[in-house]
Amino acid sequence: MTVQIDPASDRAVYRQIADYLRGEVERGEREPGAQLPSESQLMSAYNVSRVTARRALGVLVTEGLVVAEHGRGWFVRRRPPVKRLGSDRFSRRAEGKAAFTVDMEASNRRFRVDVLDVGRGPAPIEATTRLGLDAGAETVVRRRLYFAEDQPIEVATSYIPLDVADGTPIDQPNPGPGGIYARMEDKGMTFDRYEEEISARMPTQEETRLLRLPPGSPVMHLVRTAIADGRPVEVCDTVMDAAAFVLHYRLPA
């Protein structure tokens, strides 16, 4: 194992080790149930003390990615966190500043919204499936961060088929009054219903940063498919600080 660790880096050594192992797990190079290097292997591979090796593993425990088995070793969790939607391209671009900011009034509360990223690009497989598109198809992608009282509480990514957005400012940072739904209605579309899937999991590193989450804080994950005129016209992937929200639903019996 080559040494990828820079002790002079700003980032603590144990975090660098955790980053490396996390990358291997997230890229699928270590599958669920697979054994990780033992603590003593980490000690010699990275030239650190056992305390530091264990601290690296402890980070991944807090993230729900790995578990220890006494006397046996460390393993990638068998029931991994729910599959994430996410686009690499837009994840990277969202590192920068907000492209656009608006204030909106919703449910009697003022929200600030930072539009992190807007553009056209390939959608993740989970989104194309829900939209009824071919795998890897291009869509309009809108990524934004919602605030309540200057606290970031929600990061949302929408995927809209190109033909739905066509001829509208939906692919622009500011889609105009009423947002993208209003633009779709301008085109004569009528919304039928929403299909939603709700799950909870530990946040990714990026979500921890964007939502300013303390360690050990789960997020709720809401994937909403909007259906208009009988066809899916938007998949909206929303990640919320779980401590900040309770969702209320009313279902017919």
Add this chain to the structure above:
Amino acid sequence: MTVQIDPASDRAVYRQIADYLRGEVERGEREPGAQLPSESQLMSAYNVSRVTARRALGVLVTEGLVVAEHGRGWFVRRRPPVKRLGSDRFSRRAEGKAAFTVDMEASNRRFRVDVLDVGRGPAPIEATTRLGLDAGAETVVRRRLYFAEDQPIEVATSYIPLDVADGTPIDQPNPGPGGIYARMEDKGMTFDRYEEEISARMPTQEETRLLRLPPGSPVMHLVRTAIADGRPVEVCDTVMDAAAFVLHYRLPA
């Protein structure tokens, strides 16, 4: 600070310290935002090394209860995990074995259900509020554990007003075929709708044990109020292993 720690106990010292601090937080003796003892104060109070004191605090970090601020100290999290429903009396009684076990067929999957506890007792304030009862009113309480493929996935507690259960076996471990809803329909009741609230949080200790959760694994929390003939007839508080479930909803537009 008196020493409540037993080094000879089976339970590790750092866990005992964590238990004590957790209790103070959960009982409200340390409010959100309040400062915890510093690491050196814990060292002298419990006569342990700094590593052990930090390990105790690390447990509470993983549970999402406390945060550290560099150079300032340790604090109870300001946005605490969503309020839990829960009845002390029944939590204690549920420690034992299942009172009753049934197999049920649901959505093409076989479930095993352990009925942990059934009886009459005071309901928590959150349940009485939803049921429109006075605070501390008695209800029928049914607590049960659901399994899928011998994995515990769900612990559910139902609170039913006494007059709704009256004259039925709803307050018995086995309420008969079709469960308690069938018994209510036997009485001529018609279900109108459900109101649900969904949140996510880190599990309590008891939930971790019952659901066999690895550390760092969040739970989803579903509170469902069933309404029949215009009045709430049951509050069902369900805690699920978040990694095992995705909830699907269809909402009218």
Add this chain to the structure above:
DNA sequence: CTCGTGAACTTGTGTATACGAGTCTAAGTA
């Protein structure tokens, strides 16, 4: 009064060491 500095606290990161306890395997014994 304002500003800056230093001391005394806090947590963050890292080392080395020790022993307990669970798991696995291979060698040895009945």
Add this chain to the structure above:
DNA sequence: TACTTAGACTCGTATACACAAGTTCACGAG
């Protein structure tokens, strides 16, 4: 063959120490 045991591995818990870095506050200089 079947069982036991010893050894070598694993993680679990705990001690003691060191230095870096952030926060707070009081004191002194201007």
